[in-house]
Amino acid sequence: MAERTAVADPPTLATPPTATRSAVAVAEQELRDLWLSGRGVAMMLAFTVLMSVITYLVASNQELNFLEQREAVSLTLQVAVAVGGLLVVLVAADAVSGERERGTLESLLLTPSPRRSIIVGKGVAAVSLWLGAFALAVPYIWWIGRDVGTFGTAVAGGLLVGTLLALALTGVGLLVTTFSQSNGLSLALSFVVLLALYAPHQMPAEATRGWAGELVQRLDPFSAGLLYLERLIVNDHSLTQDAALLVVPALCAVVLPALALLAGGRLSLSPRGGS
Amino acid sequence: MRSLARLALACALPLALVTTPAARAAGTESAIVAGGVVVALDQHDLAAGPGEKITFASTVRNTGERPLDGYVAHLNILSPDKSVYVDPEDWSPRRTQFLDRLGPGASTTLHWDVRAVTSGAILLFVSVTSPAARTVSSSGPLNMTVGGHRVVNAGGVLPLVLWMPAGVLALLGATSVRRRRHR
Numbered sequence: 441m442a443e444r445t446a447v448a449d450p451p452t453l454a455t456p457p458t459a460t461r462s463a464v465a466v467a468e469q470e471l472r473d474l475w476l477s478g479r480g481v482a483m484m485l486a487f488t489v490l491m492s493v494i495t496y497l498v499a500s501n502q503e504l505n506f507l508e509q510r511e512a513v514s515l516t517l518q519v520a521v522a523v524g525g526l527l528v529v530l531v532a533a534d535a536v537s538g539e540r541e542r543g544t545l546e547s548l549l550l551t552p553s554p555r556r557s558i559i560v561g562k563g564v565a566a567v568s569l570w571l572g573a574f575a576l577a578v579p580y581i582w583w584i585g586r587d588v589g590t591f592g593t594a595v596a597g598g599l600l601v602g603t604l605l606a607l608a609l610t611g612v613g614l615l616v617t618t619f620s621q622s623n624g625l626s627l628a629l630s631f632v633v634l635l636a637l638y639a640p641h642q643m644p645a646e647a648t649r650g651w652a653g654e655l656v657q658r659l660d661p662f663s664a665g666l667l668y669l670e671r672l673i674v675n676d677h678s679l680t681q682d683a684a685l686l687v688v689p690a691l692c693a694v695v696l697p698a699l700a701l702l703a704g705g706r707l708s709l710s711p712r713g714g715s
Numbered sequence: 716m717r718s719l720a721r722l723a724l725a726c727a728l729p730l731a732l733v734t735t736p737a738a739r740a741a742g743t744e745s746a747i748v749a750g751g752v753v754v755a756l757d758q759h760d761l762a763a764g765p766g767e768k769i770t771f772a773s774t775v776r777n778t779g780e781r782p783l784d785g786y787v788a789h790l791n792i793l794s795p796d797k798s799v800y801v802d803p804e805d806w807s808p809r810r811t812q813f814l815d816r817l818g819p820g821a822s823t824t825l826h827w828d829v830r831a832v833t834s835g836a837i838l839l840f841v842s843v844t845s846p847a848a849r850t851v852s853s854s855g856p857l858n859m860t861v862g863g864h865r866v867v868n869a870g871g872v873l874p875l876v877l878w879m880p881a882g883v884l885a886l887l888g889a890t891s892v893r894r895r896r897h898r
Contacts, residue, residue, distance in 0.1 A: 477894065485884055488883045499867045499868070579879060588765075
């Protein structure tokens with residue numbers, strides 16, 4: 441025992457980074473890649489152009505200008521949430537399959553970062569696009585709803601619903617990209633899922649009546665989230681009045697990223713498991 | 716002058732025949748009175764803007780000789796215009812009130828909160844029914860006009876829709892310059 445205490449401590453090797461520290465490092469790198477490379481800003485440019493066109497039409501086009509002001513706020517916010525979700529899917533679906541195609545996944549897997557940290561970092565970068573898009577949507581929402589006192593609730597509701605949907609879509613994109621060999625397949629599959637989630641909200645009002653229609657509206661996270669926003673803004677409901685509609689979006693926002701994280705633990709060079 | 720008086724009498728006579736004294740007590744000619752229950756509203760015409768909250772009162776009076784026990788009052792909301800969609804739940808979440816025991820000759824006042832949701836002509840009235848629903852008394856109508864179908868004012872839209880993309884474009888230019896410098 442005495443000898444042991446006398447022996448000097450062995451030289452410390454570089455300790456592997458903790459999962460949290462690795463995730464933060466990967467997230468920093470991904471955010472830098474996304475925003476400083478100009479890719480994220482270019483997406484924001486496309487987003488602001490779309491928001492400008494919609495705002496201009498809502499304000500000046502006779503076909504759209506019949507909308508009651510609250511409905512116009514609701515429409516603009518719903519477009520912001522839907523397009524924000526699209527941007528998130530674009531980045532999340534490229535996260536792993538894109539690296540595979542560019543041949544950069546190997547060097548990423550050779551870093552001491554745990555594989556799940558890589559997935560977390562890439563997920564953070566994808567969600568940051570939604571936050572950027574939402575920040576840019578705020579002036580438009582303020583301008584359209586400036587006289588009807590809906591700005592506060594619209595922003596709070598939009599941020600809540602949009603973030604839940606962005607998290608869910610990040611989970612979808614990361615799940616698909618982890619198991620896709622090609623980037624094209626990953627993007628196509630993710631878009632199909634996004635469209636399938638968005639489609640029930642576009643059904644005519646008659647189709648959403650009855651128990652089946654209502655069930656679809658409540659089970660589909662997109663329809664439920666957008667219906668929540670509509671009731672919040674157009675019908676002037678309180679933030680908590682239709683909280684039941686947010687149960688499925690909240691579940692998806694937790695379960696889908698968790699599944700992506702689980703799948704991320706098996707991240708390998710080939711989606712079929714070969715390293 | 717005499718012919719005018721004759722005309723007034725000719726109009727008043729049929730009205731006097733169809734209107735019961737209890738309905739007259741309700742304060743409006745079109746009230747439906749049954750079972751000695753009279754319902755009257757404190758307002759008959761109202762104008763509101765979309766999203767505006769309004770409160771009105773209804774008075775339920777027992778004109779009968781027996782006490783009223785377990786009666787229920789309900790607020791009805793509809794539009795006579797078929798192009799106006801009305802979901803009463805959006806207009807007032809609390810549309811049913813249960814009355815306390817009301818002795819003969821006694822009355823009670825109920826308050827109703829309504830939020831104007833859709834623009835157009837809206838009709839509101841309060842019905843009171845007995846526990847066995849054998850009789851239903853209704854108040855006269857409260858005619859509500861929800862005007863001010865507010866649309867977005869296009870004034871000043873151009874600076875917003877032009878400057879926002881221009882700002883992001885400038886940011887994109889700045890990131891591009893930064894990238895070139897770092898190469």
